[in-house]
Structures are given as structure tokens and as C-alpha cells.
Amino acid sequence: MSATIYHNPKCGTSRNVLAMLRAAGEEPVVVEYLKTPPSREKLVSLIAAMGITPRxxxxxxxxxxxxxxxGDAKWSDDQLIDFMIEHPILINRPVVETSLGTKLCRPSETVLEILPEGAVKSFTKEDGEVVK
Incomplete structure (x- = not known):
């Protein structure tokens, strides 16, 4: 299985998800999206794959x-996407793509939904919380 994580190394949740992917035996493609933002087309594709709205x-x-x-409801989905392209910090993280799906992995254990069952036996987050 291959995986891609849209990652911010300054984010604890993002670091935990990356560590869980590695604990599952994956060496994901790591996209530091603040340095290398997704294209508009890729962002639209990720949003569609997650089944969520840009908001x-x-x-x-x-x-x-x-x-x-x-926060104003006046902005269209296309306008919100434009804002995220212009200001990538507006993109929530981490977003993970695997062959089993695409998710915004908040909380970090959400990544388990798109990994093979049992891929992560046990995991301890940075804050000491044990997952699984």
C-alpha cells in the first residue's frame, strides 16, 4: 500500500499521524504543504475524496x-479553495491518502480507518495517550 501525508512538522497531530503510518510499516510520501502547497486541482480532488466541503x-x-x-457564509466553495491556495496555512492537517481512502486525520487515530486492519498494534502519542 502507498500513502501520502500532507504534513506540517510543527503540528503534534501531524507528527503523530506520520509516526502511526511508519508504525504500520509505511514510508509515506511526505508533502510539507506549507512549503509545497497542493495545486488547485489536487486540493479539489482531496476534498472530493474525503467527501467533505472546502469549509x-x-x-x-x-x-x-x-x-x-x-467565518462569513458569503464565501462560495470556489472562493474558499482560492483562499486555501493563496494561504496554505488555512488547510487543516494532516490529510492522508492511502489505497483505502483519504481522510483529514484529526484526531490522529482517524488514520487507522484508512490503514489495513491491525496494521498498528499499539501506538503512544507524543502526549503519552495510548491508541488502540
Whole structure:
């Protein structure tokens, strides 16, 4: 199985998901999306694969979300995607693609839904919480 993670190394959840992928025996393609943002087409494809709306993928904390007025319902999906392309920090993370699906992995154990059953026997997060 192959996996790709849209990763922010400064994010604990993202680091935990990357570690879980590796614990499952995967060496995923790691896309540091703040350095190498996805194209518009790729972002649209990821959103569709996750079955969510662009608004569901918007990150508020630590972003220009409020300054840009993105909480306002006036913005279309296309406009929200444009904002995420212009300001990749607005893309919530981590997003993981595997052959079993694509997910926004918050909380980090959500990644288990798109890994083969039993791929991760047990995992301890950075904060000491045990998963599985």
C-alpha cells in the first residue's frame, strides 16, 4: 500500500499521524504543504475524496481565517479553495491518502480507518495517550 501525508512538522497531530503510518510499516510520501502547497486541482480532488466541503477543511487556529472574514457564509466553495491556495496555512492537517481512502486525520487515530486492519498494534502519542 502507498500513502501520502500532507504534513506540517510543527503540528503534534501531524507528527503523530506520520509516526502511526511508519508504525504500520509505511514510508509515506511526505508533502510539507506549507512549503509545497497542493495545486488547485489536487486540493479539489482531496476534498472530493474525503467527501467533505472546502469549509470543513478550513483551519481557523493560527491562521488568517478571522482577518479574512472566512467565518462569513458569503464565501462560495470556489472562493474558499482560492483562499486555501493563496494561504496554505488555512488547510487543516494532516490529510492522508492511502489505497483505502483519504481522510483529514484529526484526531490522529482517524488514520487507522484508512490503514489495513491491525496494521498498528499499539501506538503512544507524543502526549503519552495510548491508541488502540
Amino acid at each position: 470543513d477543511l478550513l483551519r481557523q487556529k493560527g491562521t488568517p481565517h478571522d482577518e479574512l472574514g472566512l
